[in-house]
Amino acid sequence: xxxxxxxxxxxxxxxxxxxxxxxxxxxxxxxxxxxxxxxxxxxxxxxxxxxxxxxxxxxxxxxxxxxxxxxxxxxxxxxxxxxxxxxxxxxxxxxxxxxxxxxxxxxxxxxxxx
Amino acid sequence: xxxxxxxxxxxxxxxxxxxxxxxxxxxxxxxxxxxxxxxxxxxxxxxxxxxxxxxxxxxxxxxxxxxxxxxxxxxxxxxxxxxxxxxxxxxxxxxxxxxxxxxxxxxxxxxxxxx
Numbered sequence: 014x015x016x017x018x019x020x021x022x023x024x025x026x027x028x029x030x031x032x033x034x035x036x037x038x039x040x041x042x043x044x045x046x047x048x049x050x051x052x053x054x055x056x057x058x059x060x061x062x063x064x065x066x067x068x069x070x071x072x073x074x075x076x077x078x079x080x081x082x083x084x085x086x087x088x089x090x091x092x093x094x095x096x097x098x099x100x101x102x103x104x105x106x107x108x109x110x111x112x113x114x115x116x117x118x119x120x121x122x123x124x125x126x127x
Numbered sequence: 128x129x130x131x132x133x134x135x136x137x138x139x140x141x142x143x144x145x146x147x148x149x150x151x152x153x154x155x156x157x158x159x160x161x162x163x164x165x166x167x168x169x170x171x172x173x174x175x176x177x178x179x180x181x182x183x184x185x186x187x188x189x190x191x192x193x194x195x196x197x198x199x200x201x202x203x204x205x206x207x208x209x210x211x212x213x214x215x216x217x218x219x220x221x222x223x224x225x226x227x228x229x230x231x232x233x234x235x236x237x238x239x240x241x242x
Contacts, residue, residue: 017170044228056171056217058229069228104170115161116230118171 015039017119019105025125026095034090034122036105045088046106046116047080049073056104062088095126129154131220133233140208141241148203148236150218159221160201161230162192164214171217177201188212208240 106116163171175186219230
């Protein structure tokens with residue numbers, strides 16, 4: 014069964030550094046998403062992406078964040094100048110359609126900012 | 128404001144007994160509702176969804192959920208629990224009428240099935 018994959022599984026970085034989290038969505042899916050889960054808190058929506066542009070973003074997704082689909086398979090989340098409060102599990106998801114379709118999630122990348 | 132509540136942080140059930148994991152939501156109109164399960168070091172795995180139609184939805188691994196519009200609930204159920212069902216369960220809702228893509232998640236319920 015096709016799966017969403019994410020790399021790395023764990024990223025440790027120093028405050029102020031830039032990180033790029035990578036995702037490979039399911040191959041025939043057209044919609045891509047990033048969510049995050051701060052330890053002990055809810056899974057929160059960050060951004061959705063379709064047709065090479067952001068279709069929706071939350072108030073969390075400020076200028077510090079950006080997303081990109083650099084080629085036909087990868088979907089990345091870049092966090093510039095990381096802060097301690099960016100430490101969280103970041104989940105990538107994809108869906109074939111958006112109307113009634115299900116979002117399928119990757120295993121997550123645990124980001125630790127020191 | 129849109130929200131999802133999972134009132135129980137943890138549910139313990141004996142193997143072979145029926146299980147229920149509760150979810151209530153606060154979204155206007157007819158939302159789309161989902162259940163996901165998370166095993167250790169794994170992502171969120173889709174279990175089932177309610178879009179429209181029959182209020183009782185059947186999903187993976189013998190799970191089912193009942194949509195109750197009057198009580199704004201979408202409780203997850205299984206007739207006979209297995210030890211392997213022990214995991215973290217998340218309820219999610221999408222307010223499709225507003226045009227949003229995002230899912231709103233509950234805080235999760237840890238299910239522990241005791242042998």
